[in-house]
Amino acid sequence: MNFVAATPETDIVILTDRDREYLVRAIESAIHVRKRHQFFLWAQGQFRGVLPHEVLACIRLDKNDQLEQIEFFHGRLMDxxxxxxxxxxxxxxxxxxxxxxxxQGSPLLLAVAADVGGAGQAAPTELVVNFRRCALRNALVCTTDGIVGGQFAFILFDLDEGPSYRQAYFLELMLPHLQVALVRLQETGDVEIDLTFGQGKPLITDREVEILRLVQRGNSNHEIGAALGISPLTVKNHTQKIFRKLKVQNRAHAVSRCISLRVLDSMMS
Known part of the structure; x- marks a missing residue:
């Protein structure tokens, strides 16, 4: 697998009538995205019409380069x-x-050498291993310049035709609209969650906050269990319970949701 930093500003991209039509549709419909399910439908619909792909990852860092929000949108089954x-x-x-x-610079194309024109550098071994673990073939990555409030990245995995400079140009055109739509998800909240239950007790317990903070640091179930003196199975049971309470499906979304709700502020390390 190779990667290459795309420089679409130096390559003239001529838009066809179809390109213009699909871009306008995607931009106009992005205005109405307020909730996570709306973002999903837009990403799988009008946006996918511009850039056909299988998985979209959206990442937001705060001004200290700490993870503030991470979202994934895909229609495929993943274990x-x-x-x-x-x-x-x-x-x-x-x-x-x-x-x-x-x-390396933005946008960034990652794929087998043939799909990036036989050019570029070899991707780090760890990245190649993770691509295989996820059963993914390629990626197109685009980040924003440092702005007030942090930085954003949007990653398209498994583009139908493999990443190209033309697709990198389209992603840069859509970048402001992706960014604004993602911010709306955090500002408006995509689900209503009552952080208390029964006589004002917190929905997320102190033990669950401890586990979430270790999840945020990237610890595995075994590492969390060792740190807290509990078994990995107990950790797994806690995380599944947390997922149900927060109405999420994975660790990344749980951490993002807790950051948005300021749950982790209740127990500072």
Whole structure:
């Protein structure tokens, strides 16, 4: 697998009538995205019409380069190991690609050598392993410049035709609309969650907050169990309970939701 930093501003991209039509549709419909399910439908619909892909990862860092929000949108089935390899908040493939893009330049194309014109550098072994774990073939990564309030990255996995400079140009055109839509998810909240239950007791217990903070640092179930003196199975049971309470499906979304709700502020390390 090779990667290459795309420079679409130096390559003239001529838009066809179809390109213009699909871009306008995607931009106009993005205005109405307020909730997570709306983002999913938009990403799988109008946005996918512009850039056909299988998985979209959206990442937001705060001004201190700490993870503030991470979201994944896909229509494919992924098992728990694949989700963890892709979505892990500190060691997952998506976060690793964002770091690589920040180092190498944006946009960034990743694929087998033939799909990036036979050019580029060899991807780090760890990235290649994670691509295989996730059963993914290629990626297109685009990050924003440092702005007030942090930095954003958007990653498209398994583009139908393999990543190209033309697709990198389209992703840059859509970048402001992706960014605004993602911010709305955090500002408006995509689900209503009551953080208390029964006589004002907190929905997320102190033990669950401890586990969440270790999840945020990237610890595995075994590492969390060793740190807290409980078994990995107990940790897994706690995390599943947390997922149900927060109405999420994976670790990355749980951490993102807790950051948005300021749950982790209740127990500072």
């Amino acid at each position: 728990e190991q694949q989700q963890d390899a892709l979505c892990h908040p500190s060691q997952g493939l998506a976060i690793s690609l964002m770091r690589l893009c920040k180092d």
